[in-house]
Amino acid sequence: MTTESLLREQRRTLADGGLRGSVLVRDLRTGEELGIDPDTELPVASLVKVPLALATVERIRRGELDGAAALEVRPGEVTSPGPTGLSRFRHPARIAVDDLLYLSTCLSDGTAADTLFGLTPPARVTEILHGMGVRGIVVRHTTGALNDTPAERFDAADAHLAQALAIDAGTGGRGHRVPQLDVTRANSGTARAYTDLLEALWRPSAIHPEAAARVRGLMADNLLRHRLAPDFASDLSTWSSKTGTLLNLRHEIGVVEHADGQCFAVAVLTESRVPAATQPGADALMGRVARTLRDELRRHWRGR
Numbered sequence: 001m002t003t004e005s006l007l008r009e010q011r012r013t014l015a016d017g018g019l020r021g022s023v024l025v026r027d028l029r030t031g032e033e034l035g036i037d038p039d040t041e042l043p044v045a046s047l048v049k050v051p052l053a054l055a056t057v058e059r060i061r062r063g064e065l066d067g068a069a070a071l072e073v074r075p076g077e078v079t080s081p082g083p084t085g086l087s088r089f090r091h092p093a094r095i096a097v098d099d100l101l102y103l104s105t106c107l108s109d110g111t112a113a114d115t116l117f118g119l120t121p122p123a124r125v126t127e128i129l130h131g132m133g134v135r136g137i138v139v140r141h142t143t144g145a146l147n148d149t150p151a152e153r154f155d156a157a158d159a160h161l162a163q164a165l166a167i168d169a170g171t172g173g174r175g176h177r178v179p180q181l182d183v184t185r186a187n188s189g190t191a192r193a194y195t196d197l198l199e200a201l202w203r204p205s206a207i208h209p210e211a212a213a214r215v216r217g218l219m220a221d222n223l224l225r226h227r228l229a230p231d232f233a234s235d236l237s238t239w240s241s242k243t244g245t246l247l248n249l250r251h252e253i254g255v256v257e258h259a260d261g262q263c264f265a266v267a268v269l270t271e272s273r274v275p276a277a278t279q280p281g282a283d284a285l286m287g288r289v290a291r292t293l294r295d296e297l298r299r300h301w302r303g304r
Helices: 003-016 045-062 097-106 110-117 122-131 143-147 156-168 191-202 209-220 280-302
Strands: 019-027 033-036 070-073 093-096 237-246 249-258 263-272
Touching: 003 019, 003 033, 003 280, 019 191, 019 280, 033 191, 033 280, 045 097, 045 110, 045 122, 045 143, 045 191, 045 209, 045 237, 045 249, 070 110, 093 097, 097 110, 097 209, 110 143, 156 263, 191 209, 191 249, 191 263, 209 237, 209 249, 249 280, 263 280
Parallel strands: none
Antiparallel strands: 019 033, 019 263, 070 093, 237 249, 249 263
């Protein structure tokens, strides 16, 4: 099978599973890559926490922030309710900036992320990224906005209505009646831009090695590993990643490092056409498609 036919087949596979995808897999040793619509811009949901982490650790490295400084978080001031993390706390807590980084990146804790955004606002995060040569990712709002969508306004029995609105209320120019799904108003990016960010973290040049290593460590400790990890983690490889989920959006970015020295950056950003919040089959499909592209790149390397 030619590479072109392989990509067509994988695009059909995603479509048959109800997904539109923006996918890119890049060999970080050779620069070779394979992708499916890798320049399609999408809202990025919790993937924004990786740029936030990078901006925060860079400011700590510069001495602009103190990682040991403790900030008070009060339950009544929580802006990002969620199933885990600080939004579940019943009492005020004092938490160091370094520990907020862990909660935000590794547990995808929205309250921790928004506390960090209080130190480094969205526009400043974008500015720091651009200063490091990473383009194509725009941070416009905090994560609190991700918890003010139609999904929060319907009862559980009617949750499918929010999914249907997410699927049907978009425009051809990627605008949307739901602000968090409108690429002109939401935090946005592409599979290529996030792959560029991963390459900059694993092969640092403009990013200081100390800051890059810190973010790599956070991604390695990510606890949400239900989506691509089953296809990339093994006894002979490590998988460092971050997921993002909002309404019909399902994303994951990560880097797989193999014991033989091969290293691949993977970015899979998708939107579902199926009005259901829980779709384990879609998660598994994302992993299979990404792994197929990775396997093809490995075949190229071995064929040299």
